[in-house]
Amino acid sequence: xxxxxxxxxxxxxxxxxxxxxxxxxxxxxxxxxxxxxxxxxxxxxxxxxxxxxxxxxxxxxxxxxxxxxxxxxxxxxxxxxxxxxxxxxxxxxxxxxxxxxxxxxxxxxxxxxxxxxxxxxxxxxxxxxxxxxxxxxxxxxxxxxxxxxxxxxxxxxxxxxxxxxxxxxxxxxxxxxxxxxxxxxxxxxxxxxxxxxxxxxxxxxxxxxxxxxxxxxxxxxxxxxxxxxxxxxxxxxxxxxxxxxxxxxxxxxxxxxxxxxxxxxxxxxxxxxxxxxxxxxxxxxxxxxxxxxxxxxxxxxxxxxxxxxxxxxxxxxxxxxxxxxxxxxxxxxxxxxxxxxxxxxxxxxxxxxxxxxxxxxxxxxxxxxxxxxxxxxxxxxxxxxxxxxxxxxxxxxxxxxxxxxxxxxxxxxxxxxxxxxxxxxxxxxxxxxxxxxxxxxxxxxxxxxxxxxxxxxxxxxxxxxxxxxxxxxxxxxxxxxxxxxxxxxxxxxxxxxxxxxxxxxxxxxxxxxxxxxxxxxxxxxxxxxxxxxxxxxxxxxxxxxxxxxxxxxxxxxxxxxxxxxxxxxxxxxxxxxxxxxxxxxxxxxxxxxxxxxxxxxxxxxxxxxxxxxxxxxxxxxxxxxxxxxxxxxxxxxxxxxxxxxxxxxxxxxxxxxxxxxxxxxxxxxxxxxxxxxxxxxxxxxxxxxxxxxxxxxxxxxxxxxxxxxxxxxxxxxxxxxxxxxxxxxxxxxxxxxxxxxxxxxxxxxxxxxxxxxxxxxxxx
Numbered sequence: 001x002x003x004x005x006x007x008x009x010x011x012x013x014x015x016x017x018x019x020x021x022x023x024x025x026x027x028x029x030x031x032x033x034x035x036x037x038x039x040x041x042x043x044x045x046x047x048x049x050x051x052x053x054x055x056x057x058x059x060x061x062x063x064x065x066x067x068x069x070x071x072x073x074x075x076x077x078x079x080x081x082x083x084x085x086x087x088x089x090x091x092x093x094x095x096x097x098x099x100x101x102x103x104x105x106x107x108x109x110x111x112x113x114x115x116x117x118x119x120x121x122x123x124x125x126x127x128x129x130x131x132x133x134x135x136x137x138x139x140x141x142x143x144x145x146x147x148x149x150x151x152x153x154x155x156x157x158x159x160x161x162x163x164x165x166x167x168x169x170x171x172x173x174x175x176x177x178x179x180x181x182x183x184x185x186x187x188x189x190x191x192x193x194x195x196x197x198x199x200x201x202x203x204x205x206x207x208x209x210x211x212x213x214x215x216x217x218x219x220x221x222x223x224x225x226x227x228x229x230x231x232x233x234x235x236x237x238x239x240x241x242x243x244x245x246x247x248x249x250x251x252x253x254x255x256x257x258x259x260x261x262x263x264x265x266x267x268x269x270x271x272x273x274x275x276x277x278x279x280x281x282x283x284x285x286x287x288x289x290x291x292x293x294x295x296x297x298x299x300x301x302x303x304x305x306x307x308x309x310x311x312x313x314x315x316x317x318x319x320x321x322x323x324x325x326x327x328x329x330x331x332x333x334x335x336x337x338x339x340x341x342x343x344x345x346x347x348x349x350x351x352x353x354x355x356x357x358x359x360x361x362x363x364x365x366x367x368x369x370x371x372x373x374x375x376x377x378x379x380x381x382x383x384x385x386x387x388x389x390x391x392x393x394x395x396x397x398x399x400x401x402x403x404x405x406x407x408x409x410x411x412x413x414x415x416x417x418x419x420x421x422x423x424x425x426x427x428x429x430x431x432x433x434x435x436x437x438x439x440x441x442x443x444x445x446x447x448x449x450x451x452x453x454x455x456x457x458x459x460x461x462x463x464x465x466x467x468x469x470x471x472x473x474x475x476x477x478x479x480x481x482x483x484x485x486x487x488x489x490x491x492x493x494x495x496x497x498x499x500x501x502x503x504x505x506x507x508x509x510x511x512x513x514x515x516x517x518x519x520x521x522x523x524x525x526x527x528x529x530x531x532x533x534x535x536x537x538x539x540x541x542x543x544x545x546x547x548x549x550x551x552x553x554x555x556x557x558x559x560x561x562x563x564x565x566x567x568x569x570x571x572x573x574x575x576x577x578x579x580x581x582x583x584x585x586x587x588x589x590x591x592x593x594x595x596x597x598x599x600x601x602x603x604x605x606x607x608x609x610x611x612x613x614x615x616x617x618x619x620x621x622x623x624x625x626x627x628x629x630x631x632x633x634x635x636x637x638x639x640x641x642x643x644x645x646x647x648x649x650x651x652x653x654x655x656x657x658x659x660x661x662x663x664x665x666x667x668x669x670x671x672x673x674x675x676x677x678x679x680x681x682x683x684x685x686x687x688x689x690x691x692x693x694x695x696x697x698x699x700x701x702x703x704x705x706x707x708x709x710x711x712x713x714x715x716x717x718x719x720x721x722x723x724x725x726x727x728x729x730x731x732x733x734x735x736x737x738x739x740x741x742x743x744x745x746x747x748x749x750x751x752x753x754x755x756x757x758x759x760x761x762x763x764x
Contacts, residue, residue: 013235016222020215027211031204032247035297038200039251043289044258068095069152069163070170074439074603077150081167085152088164091116095151096140099610108140117155147610168440170607171578197292198353199403201300206396208240208301237302244297245290252289322362329355336701342709349701352694357399360690364391364398367686383679390683398683401641401734402691405727409695412723414702417715424500425556430611431495432462432582434590436597437607444579446600448490451581454596460586464493467567469576472539473528484524484538485560486574490567495582503532504551515566517548522713524561525552538563541571556713641734645741656746669746676742681735688731692724 021028069085069092071077085092093116096108160169219232332351339345365388372384391398438444448465455461467488489496492513501508502522511517518536525531536547547565555562585593594606662672696719703715 013222013227013231014239016218017215017232017235017239020211020218024211024214027207028243030207031211031243034200034204034207035244035247035293036251036254038197038204038296039248039289039293040254040258041196041200042292043252043255046289047256067154067156067158067169067171069154069158069167070440070607072166072168072440074601074605076605077152082152084164085167086113090154090162090164091158092152092154093117094137095153096137097149097151098140098143098145099147100143100145106135106140106143108135108137110137170437170440196407197296199400199407201296202357202396202400202403204297205300206394206400209396237298240297240301241294244294248290248293249286251293252286255289321358325355325358325362327355328352329359333697336705339705339709342706345701345705345709349698352697353403356402356690356694360399360402360687361391361395363690364388364683364686379675383675383682386679387682387686390679394683398687401684402687402694405688405691405731406695406698409691409723409727410698410702413695413699413718413720414715416720417703417718420718421554421556421715425554428496428499431498431584432464433584433611434582434593435609435611436581436583436594438579438581439601439603439607442601442603444581447581447597450596450600451583451593454588454593458586458588461584461588462493462495462586463581463583464489464491464495465567466580466582467570467574467576468578468580469574473561473563474537474539474544482561485562486570487562487564488567488570489564492566495584499553501551501553505532508551511550512564512566515568517550518569519551519553519564520549521553521555521562521564523555524563526708526713527561536563540569541573545569554713556715641737645734645737656742659742659746663746672746673739673743676746677736677739680739680742681732684731684735684738685728688728691727 069077069081069090071081079094082092082094093113094108094110098106098108100106154169158169163169219229222232223229328351332348332353332355335348335351336345339348368384368388368391372381372388375381375384438447444465451461451463455463467486467490469486469488470483471486473482473484492509497509501519502525504519505511508519512519518538520530520536530536530549530552532549532551534549536549537544538547539545547569553564581597583590583593594608598604598606659672659676662675663669667675699719700717703717708714
C-alpha cells in the first residue's frame, strides 16, 4: 500500500508554499509593487475624476445657469444692496472678481450665503475652497487689485416679481460654456483608467504564472506527501488575497497623496478651462479601492484556478485560437464603426484589445519564423528563431507593454488635440477684446449707430452686436418642434469670419452677411441629420421660415442646438434673452467707448468683461490640466517596462546556459552580447511597431466615436509622428536594458535544465 504522510496541521502547507518566495524574493517584491502602484494609480485617477464630476454637478446647481441681480439706476452694487435683498427674503450670493497686479484673477465667494441655493450648492461651498481662483470673500476683498467687480448671484428659481423695487434680473456669465468639454475630458480619463487596470492585470498575471510554473515541482512534492490539489488551490487563494489586502492599504494612501498633490493644479485647470471649481471633499473611502483591486488581482492571478473544471473544455488548438482572435479583432473594428451607443463602443474596444492580445505573439512568432526561413546566415536564423521563442515565453508582459504604449500614444494625441482644440475654440469665442452687456431697457440701436460712426473714423475698431434668445425649430413634416438657441449677429464682422467650420458652402460668411441663410452648430447637425444645403425650418414671429444651411461650426462646450444667423433676419418683436456688444477698440482705447455708451444709455456703470483676462487665466493653468494624464501614463509605462525587465531577467537567467553555448561554438563574449543586443532591440522594437496602429485606432475611437455618442460633437483627429519617435526611443531603451541584463547573466554560472522542454526556460 502506498504510504501517505498526512498534514494534520494546516501550518506546514502555507510554510511550504511561502518557501518559494524565500528563494525568489524579487517575485514577491514585484507582485507587491505592482499591486501598490496599480492601486495608487487607480485610486488617484478615480478620486480626482469622481471629485471633479461631483464638483461639476454641484457647480451647476450653485452657479452654472446663473443670473444676477442689478440695480435699475445702473449704479454699481454695494454691500448694502446685499443686506437689503437678504432682508427682503431674496436669495443672493456675493461674488467678487478681483484682478491683482499679477493678472491672475481670483474670485471671492461667501459659502454661508450659498445655503439658500439648495442642498447641493451649500454642501459644495461648505467644503474648504481649494485655493485660487476661488477664495473666501474676505481674502479677495483684502487683495490689492487693479480691478474688481462685485456681483450678486441668485438661483434660477428667483423671479423678477420676487425682487423689491429698484432691482431687476440679468444673465451672468464669466466665459464661454465649456461644461461638455469638461465632461468629455473626465470621461476619457475614466476610460483610460480602466485601461490601466487591464494592463496591470496582464502584468500581475505574467509574474504570477511565472511563479506558478517554478512552483510546479513543489506542488507535485506536496501531493506525494498527501496534500490534495484542492488544499493547495485554497491556500493559493488565501495567499494572493492576503497579499492584496496588505498592499492595497499603502496603495490607497499613495493614491490619495497623488490626488492631493495634483488636486490643486487640476482644480485650477478645471475652473479656468471648464468653469468647474474643484472643491475639497472627503474622497471615496477605502471600500471601493479594496474591492476593485481585490477583484482585479484574483481574476488576473487565479482565473485559471477558478475555471479549473472548464479549462480543458475551453482549451483550443493554435489554429482555432488564431481564428477566434481574428474574429474578435474584426468584430470589434466593425462594431466600433457602427456601434449605436457608448456601451457597444466599450464592448468593441474590449474585443479589439482581446483580439490584439492574442494576435500579437502569434504575429511576432510567425514573422520571426518566416524571416528565419528566408535568412541564409546561421546567426540570423538563430536570432529569428530565438525571437520566436521569446515572443511565446514572454507573451503577457509583451502584450502589456504593447497596450501601455498604445494607451500612451492615444493619451498624448488626446491631450494635444484637447489643447489645440480648446485654444483655437476659445480664441474664436473670445476674439473681441471686450464684451459689454446692453443694460435692461436700453436702446441697442443707438449704440450700434454710434459705434458705426466711430468705426469710420477709427479703422482699427472692430465690433458686432450679439443677440441671444431661443425659438422653435419645426421638423420637415411640421408635426412637432424643438427648442433651439438663437445666436444673432450684426454686422458680420471680421471678429467672427475667422471661425473654423466643419463644413460649409462657398463664401459662407458673405452669404450670411447678405442674410441668405444660417449656420448651425455640430450638435444640431448631428441630432437632426442636417448638412450644408439642407433647409432649416425656424418659427419666428409665429411663422415658419425656411432657411438654407450655409455651414456647420463646432461648439464644444454646449449640449444644446444653436442657430447662427444675421440679426436682420429677426423680427422686431423677437424676445431676446440678452443683448451685448463684442468690441475691439483699436487705437481709440476702451475708455472713450465705455464713456460714449454710458452717455447714450444714461447709466453710470457697464457690465463689461475683459476677454484677455479670461483667456490669460485659462492659458495660464492649461499646462496643469493634463498633469494627471501624464503622471498616469508615465507610471503605467514604468510599470509595464519594469515587469518586462523582471520577466526578461528571470527568463534569461534560466536560459543563460543556452546562450553560453554560443561561446562554446567559437564566438567571443563581445560577439554574443552583440547578438543578444540585436535580439532584445528586435523584440521591443517590434512591439512598438505593433502598438502604433492600435494606439492610432484607440485615438480615433476616443475622438470620433466616444465624444459624438456621449456629447453630440467630435474632436478633430490628429496624429503626432514626432511622439512616435519618442515612443520608439523608449522601446529601444527598454531593449537596451534587457540586453544589459542578458549580458550580466552570461557572466554567472548556470546549470542546464534536466529537460530541454522544461517550463523554466529550456525551450530550444
